[in-house]
Amino acid sequence: MxxxxxxxxxxxxPSLACDRAKLACDQAKKQPEQSWxxxxxxxxxxxxxxxxLIDHLDEAIEKHYLQVYYQPVIRTLTGRLCESEALIRWxxxxxxxxxxxxxxxxxEEMNLSYKVDRYVIxxxxxxxxxxxxxxxxxxxxxxxxxxxxxx
Numbered sequence: 001m002x003x004x005x006x007x008x009x010x011x012x013x014p015s016l017a018c019d020r021a022k023l024a025c026d027q028a029k030k031q032p033e034q035s036w037x038x039x040x041x042x043x044x045x046x047x048x049x050x051x052x053l054i055d056h057l058d059e060a061i062e063k064h065y066l067q068v069y070y071q072p073v074i075r076t077l078t079g080r081l082c083e084s085e086a087l088i089r090w091x092x093x094x095x096x097x098x099x100x101x102x103x104x105x106x107x108e109e110m111n112l113s114y115k116v117d118r119y120v121i122x123x124x125x126x127x128x129x130x131x132x133x134x135x136x137x138x139x140x141x142x143x144x145x146x147x148x149x150x151x
Contacts, residue, residue, distance in 0.1 A: 001035065002025055002028040002029050002035060002036065002037075003025060003028065003035065003036040003037075004020075004021040004022055004023065004024030004025025004026070004027070004028060004036070004037055004039065005021060005024055005036060005037065005038045005039060006018075006020040006021040006024060006038075006039040007038065007039070020039045020043075020044065021039060023039060023043045023044065023047060024036075024037040024038060024039040024040075024043065025037065027043060049095075049102065050106055052095065053098070053102065053103050053106055053107075054106070054110060054112070056092070057103075057107070057112060057115060057116075058115070060090060060092065061115060061116075061119045065090055065091055065092050065093070066088055066089070066090050066116065066119055067088070067089050067090075067091060068086050068087070068088060068089075068120055068123040068124060068127070069086075069087045069088075069089055070084035070085070070086060070087070070127075071084060071085045071087055072084050073085060086120055086123075086124050087100075088100060088104075088116060088119075088120055090103060103116075104116070
């Protein structure tokens with residue numbers, strides 16, 4: 001059995017107090033060695049961020065707050081750039097830089113990751129369309145890494 005505790009020290013509705021106790025209980029479920037958990041304001045901030053991310057995903061895609069960066073993969077035997085890995089970053093006008101660790105697992109859990117996947121594929125496809133055939137055959141990909149040079 002798990003218990004979530006909310007210390008009733010402010011004027012909040014009984015419904016909100018129960019919601020906060022539920023947040024604490026959900027946190028206790030994530031920690032098998034712990035049978036109870038005390039509500040903290042950090043729990044509420046985390047829930048608010050999750051809701052913000054869900055509510056603003058479509059806008060982030062539409063307005064390109066999600067940005068694709070390319071991480072070079074270097075072949076160790078030759079020292080040549082052989083491919084690039086597409087990485088997604090969210091630069092939000094309100095929240096600033098949002099860690100992929102905050103939104104990727106959330107979107108996977110909420111079955112929304114397909115939206116991010118589709119966006120990344122579209123962005124990479126558009127970037128690769130601008131690369132010449134010769135560059136594609138020699139594994140040269142666009143790079144947004146500062147100071148990145150191809151070998």
